[in-house]
Amino acid sequence: xxxxxFIRHGETDFNVAQRLQGxxxxxxxxxxxxxxxxxxxxxxDLFERARHQPADYAYVSSPLLRARETMELLRSELGLDPSxxxxxxxxxxxxxxxxxxxxxxxxxxxxxxxxxxxxxxKWDFLPPGGESYREVAKRVAAWYATVTRDTxxxxxxxxxxxxxxxxHILPEEEATHADILQGVVYVFDGGTLARYS
Numbered sequence: 001x002x003x004x005x006f007i008r009h010g011e012t013d014f015n016v017a018q019r020l021q022g023x024x025x026x027x028x029x030x031x032x033x034x035x036x037x038x039x040x041x042x043x044x045d046l047f048e049r050a051r052h053q054p055a056d057y058a059y060v061s062s063p064l065l066r067a068r069e070t071m072e073l074l075r076s077e078l079g080l081d082p083s084x085x086x087x088x089x090x091x092x093x094x095x096x097x098x099x100x101x102x103x104x105x106x107x108x109x110x111x112x113x114x115x116x117x118x119x120x121x122k123w124d125f126l127p128p129g130g131e132s133y134r135e136v137a138k139r140v141a142a143w144y145a146t147v148t149r150d151t152x153x154x155x156x157x158x159x160x161x162x163x164x165x166x167x168h169i170l171p172e173e174e175a176t177h178a179d180i181l182q183g184v185v186y187v188f189d190g191g192t193l194a195r196y197s
Contacts, residue, residue, distance in 0.1 A: 001109075001189075001190050001191075002147045002148065002149055002151060003150040003175075003180075003187060003188065003189045003190075004053070004144075004148050004150075004151055004153060004163065004186075004187070004188040005043060005046065005057070005150070005151065005152040005153065005185055005186075005187055006021040006139040006153055006155065006159075006160055006163065006187070006188060007039050007041075007070060007071075007074070007152070007153065007154045007155075007185055007186075008031025008032070008155070008157055008160060008180050008181065008182050008183070008184070008186075009032070009062075009064075009066040009069070009070040009084075009154060009156060009182070010028045010029075010031070010033060010035035010036040010070045010073075010182055010183075011029055011031045011035060011065040011182050012026040012028055012029055012064070012066050012134065012158060013026065013029050014026045014101075015032075015152065015182070016029070017056070017103070018103050018104070019095060019101055019102060019103055020096060020097075020100055020101065020103070020104075020107075021066075021094045021100065021156075022093050022095050022096035022101050022130065023064065023093060023095050023096075023100065024100050024101060025065045026066050026145045027065050027066060027069060027096070028066055028069045028070065028073075029120065030113070032066070032069075032070070032182070032185070033042070033069070033073060035068040035070075035094070035182055035183045036069065036071075036073035036074050036181065037073050037074065037077050037079070039070070039074045039077075039183075039185060040073075040074045040075075040078045041077075042185045042196050042197060043078065043152065043185060044072065044078065044197035045196075046185065046187070046196060047062030047149075051176055052150075053190060054079065054080055054111040055080065056153060057149070057150050057152050057169040058086070058147070058148075058149050058150070058151040058152070059080075059085035059086065059151070059152045059153075060076060060085060060086040060087070060088050060091065060151055060152075060154075061085055061086070061087055061088075061091065061154040061155070061168075062087075062088070062091040062092050062093065062156060062159070063087050063089050063091075063092055064093060064156070065187065067091070067154040067155055067156065068154070070154045071085050071152075071154040071184065072085075072170070073085060073171065074152075074154070075173050088143055088145075090139040090140060090142060090143040090145060090152065090158070091155045091156075091159055091166070092160065092162075093155075093156035093157070093158050094131055094133065094136045094156070094158035094159075094172075095127075095131045095158065096127045096130045096131075097113070097127045097128050097129025097130030097131075098127065098128040098129045098130070099127045099128070099130065100130075103118055103186070122173060122177070123165075123171070123172045123173050123176055132173075133161065133175075133176050134156065134170070135161045135167055135180075136158050136159070136161075137162040137165050137172075138158055138194070139161040140163060140166060141166050142168070144163075157180035158169075159175055160180040160196040161178050161180065162177045162185060163188055164178055165195065167186075167188055167191050168191060169191065169193045181197075183197055184197045185197070186194065
C-alpha cells in the first residue's frame with residue numbers, strides 16, 4: 001500500500017472565525033503561509049529517515065485554492081517546481097452546501113435542533129445542498145485506488161477523516177469527530193497513522 005503524507009491546508013481567515021469553508025474559495029492568511037513553508041521541513045526530515053529525496057514522491061492537491069497554495073509553498077521550500085503537482089477534484093473538501101460561510105452557532109440560530117440531528121449520525125448527515133461523510137469517503141477511496149506510489153497530498157480535514165475511516169484507523173462515526181490540525185503531517189502507512197510536527 002502506498003504511504004500517504006497528508007497535509008491539511010494552512011490557516012485561513014475562515015478557520016480563525018470558525019466558519020465552515022467546504023468548497024468556498026478562501027486563501028491562506030499570513031500564518032497559513034508560514035505553516036505551508038514549515039511543512040517542508042517536517043517532510044524533509046521524514047524523507048531523510050526513509051532515505052529518499054523530495055523528488056522521489058508523487059504530489060497531489062485538492063483543487064481548492066487554500067490547498068493549492070499550501071502545496072505550492074511547500075514544494076518551493078523543497079526545491080521543487082511549485083506548480084508541477086497533480087490536482088484531483090476527488091480531494092476537495094466536504095461540501096457544506098447552504099451552510100458554507102456560516103459558523104455552527106449561526107446555523108443553530110437559523111435552524112434550531114439541526115446540529116443535534118447531525119450529531120446523532122454525522123457520517124450520513126446531509127447538510128442542505130451538501131454531501132455526507134459517506135459520500136466523501138467513497139470518492140476518496142476511488143482516488144486512493146489510483147495511487148501507485150508514496151504520495152504527499154494537500155487537502156482538508158474532511159478528507160483526512162475519510163481516510164481514517166477507509167483505512168479502519170477509526171470507526172466511521174468516530175472519524176467524523178477527529179480533530180485534524182494544521183501544521184501537522186499525518187502519515188498513513190499500511191492501516192496505521194502517525195503524526196509529525
